Amino acid sequence: MTRIDRTFAALKAEGRKAFVAYIMAGDPDMETSLQIMRGLPAAGVDVIELGLPFTDPMADGPTIQAAGQRALEGHQTLAKTLDMVRAFRQGDAGTPIVLMGYYNPIYSRGVDRFLAEAKEAGIDGLIVVDLPPEEDAELCLPAQAAGLNFIRLATPTTDAQRLPKVLQNTSGFVYYVSVTGITGAAQAQAGAVGPEIARIKASTDLPVVVGFGIATPESAQALAGVADGCVVGSAIVKLVGEGRPVPEVLARVAELAAGAHRG
Template identity: 75%
Template sequence: MSRIAARFRKLEAEGRKAFVAYVMAGDPDAATATEIVRGLPSAGVDVIELGIPFTDPMADGPTIQLAGQRALEGGMTLSATLDTVRALRRDDDETPVVLMGYYNPIYSRGVDRFLAEAVEAGVDGLIVVDLPPEEDEELCLPALAKDIDFIRLATPTTDRARLPVVLRNTSGFVYYVSITGITGAGEASAAKVAPEVARIKEGTALPVIVGFGIKTPEAARDIAAVADGCVVGSAIVDRIGRGDSVEDVLSYVRSLADGAHSA
């Protein structure tokens, strides 16, 4: 059983919702980012999403764009991103890690080489936002063959005709984007999210995790209550970007996790 499946099974047995945290590898620098990542599990994070810095992050808002720029200017690379995962795995062999980013760095490295290195490092899943289901042969199917989950995004504009295509080779969990547009925009509404989660669940037995627009413990609780859990990214990255200490960042993460777990 994969780490992702095992984590969701454990949460279900405990009657708890999942809290997923996103941070950018190498932000604000490699050492600090690694310290934050290693501290996330003890702050209550059930699944870690680790961003791969990229020069043209078209789906991301200013907060995550700036995080990627800081990381790249500090010399962060795909290899160093995998080193961050390896650092976590020295102490933690249970918390799932999902790499989130764009296809170009993976393509440049070579799919076979990347997947072999990702497996060795301890990566459990991938979210690659610019590879649609029509391109599953590029990375999705090779990743699944290596037992790396390939997680798809569904959005408010994913209609009933498109949804089965999105879900076809999805594994691990489904990431529902609660707001149209870029990351960090707007605020999620549980009332609007609930029927969309129900619609997705009609087509899959996978957990549905909701992200975008969650900034407070109360919002984490409310969104997790109508889904299988929630994701917070930009709000955490914003704290890192403004120079909060590692301890303060992790304290904020803990408050969000407590909110989600109270749903």
């Protein structure tokens, strides 16, 4: 079992929902983002989703695009992001870390080299949004063989014909994108999401977490209530982009986490 598997099993045994928090590695600089990352578990975060900055983040809205740009302007790289994970692991051996990004930086580094380094650094899972199931041999299957979860996204447009393909080699959890479009673009509604989560759960034993469009403790509670947990990204990244002090960012994360855990 990976850290992700163990975390979701423990949460299920406790009757609790998962709170997953997304931050961009290197935003606004590596030192600050590492400080935020180190504070997430104490703020109630069960799984950390760490963004890998990329020049063409097609699935991301303006808030996360700007975060990636700030990180790139600060010379954040894949190697530095793995160094961040290593530094985090010096003080935290238990919190799962999912690296979310795009395939180009991984391909450029070399898949075998990347997987070996990611596993050694302490990465537990990958979300690579521009690799469809048809390309599983590129990264998904090698990642699974290396002991990393490969987490797939399902969306409102993932129909009954497509869903089995999406689920085929997914592990760790399924990430349900609650709104059609880019991150941070619309507010998710639990009433619309609930039946979709039930549809996915009828086809898999994996936990299903919902993300995109969750910006308040109340929406975190509502969305976590119809799934196994929720993901908040843009609402956190926005505070970083506004230059809020780290304690203020973490205090807001704690409020969001408390909402999700009430779900």
